[in-house]
Amino acid sequence: xxxxxxxxxxxxxxxxxxxxxxxxxxxxxxxxxxxxxxxxxxxxxxxxxxxxxxxxxxxxxxxxxxxxxxxxxxxxxxxxxxxxxxxxxxxxxxxxxxxxxxxxxxxxxxxxxxxxxxxxxxx
Amino acid sequence: xxxxxxxxxxxxxxxxxxxxxxxxxxxxxxxxxxxxxxxxxxxxxxxxxxxxxxxxxxxxxxxxxxxxxxxxxxxxxxxxxxxxxxxxxxxxxxxxxxxxxxxxxxxxxxxxxxxxxxxxxxxxxxxxxxxxxxxxxxxxxxxxxxxxxxxxxxxxxxxxxxxxxxxxxxxxxxxxxxxxxxxxxxxxxxxxxxxxxxxxxxxxxxxxxxxxx
Numbered sequence: 001x002x003x004x005x006x007x008x009x010x011x012x013x014x015x016x017x018x019x020x021x022x023x024x025x026x027x028x029x030x031x032x033x034x035x036x037x038x039x040x041x042x043x044x045x046x047x048x049x050x051x052x053x054x055x056x057x058x059x060x061x062x063x064x065x066x067x068x069x070x071x072x073x074x075x076x077x078x079x080x081x082x083x084x085x086x087x088x089x090x091x092x093x094x095x096x097x098x099x100x101x102x103x104x105x106x107x108x109x110x111x112x113x114x115x116x117x118x119x120x121x122x123x
Numbered sequence: 124x125x126x127x128x129x130x131x132x133x134x135x136x137x138x139x140x141x142x143x144x145x146x147x148x149x150x151x152x153x154x155x156x157x158x159x160x161x162x163x164x165x166x167x168x169x170x171x172x173x174x175x176x177x178x179x180x181x182x183x184x185x186x187x188x189x190x191x192x193x194x195x196x197x198x199x200x201x202x203x204x205x206x207x208x209x210x211x212x213x214x215x216x217x218x219x220x221x222x223x224x225x226x227x228x229x230x231x232x233x234x235x236x237x238x239x240x241x242x243x244x245x246x247x248x249x250x251x252x253x254x255x256x257x258x259x260x261x262x263x264x265x266x267x268x269x270x271x272x273x274x275x276x277x278x279x280x281x282x283x284x285x286x287x288x289x290x291x292x293x294x295x296x297x298x299x300x301x302x303x304x305x306x307x308x309x310x311x312x313x314x315x316x317x318x319x320x321x322x323x324x325x326x327x328x329x330x331x332x333x334x335x336x
Contacts, residue, residue, distance in 0.1 A: 052275075056244045056248075057241070061238075108270075
């Protein structure tokens with residue numbers, strides 16, 4: 001049997017149909033099994049905040065120690081939020097491809113504005 | 124006549140109580156060991172003579188958010204702002220008790236510290252979503268600012284439209300580079316300071332008056 005790491009690529013279409021908690025559970029359940037999750041479209045800032053919070057609640061001694069996550073900074077999409085948003089000058093942002101893995105298996109080697117290098121080991 | 128004056132005063136008191144805005148809560152956020160508690164202590168000591176919490180070289184010394192109410196910052200032009208300072212646990216996406224054992228802790232103590240640290244990070248995120256009105260984002264200027272936690276947290280702060288000042292801390296150290304932080308976050312004001320030595324705190328206080336006033 002080939003030794004290696006399972007990588008799950010989740011499409012933007014699938015993510016769009018999910019609630020915040022469904023996305024977070026999908027990611028954490030997958031990562032806690034030792035898999036790497038690639039999201040075609042990243043999480044919103046609010047979802048990222050909740051992911052950090054729930055990740056912390058899942059950490060156990062000698063078990064799950066958290067996640068390593070890599071994404072680029074969101075892109076500014078210009079005005080959003082309809083007429084009110086435009087009148088108020090409110091700006092939206094587009095989330096970008098995101099890679100999430102178990103902290104004890106994935107390490108970032110290099111990260112800058114347009115290049116992320118990560119290293120992944122099997123368990 | 125006395126009746127009218129008394130009524131006017133009473134009405135004014137009720138209206139003030141009803142419309143009085145609570146003091147802004149300014150959260151000091153950042154990754155572990157950026158110097159958040161050192162800076163919080165410096166601010167609180169400069170304006171009240173008090174202190175907020177203990178500091179340590181071991182990460183996650185602050186494992187509960189601590190609030191100091193009613194800090195009034197002012198300048199020579201008579202500008203002033205009264206705020207609450209909230210010192211928060213360092214934010215991270217991973218915590219392993221083995222890290223604390225490397226600092227010489229016994230296993231039981233390290234496991235306890237790790238458990239408290241996870242609770243502290245969750246608490247810090249909750250404060251940011253619910254109870255914070257402005258942020259001082261602390262970075263260690265001797266380290267690369269392009270980390271996932273920094274990018275995520277600044278994104279979360281921006282999405283909530285909170286006023287933010289980025290502090291490039293530890294400028295007293297030889298490897299410090301505030302310019303790397305300015306390059307990473309050009310959209311926000313970056314103030315280089317040494318929370319430990321108290322260097323350039325005046326510029327930070329001026330920026331706080333401008334941003335949080």
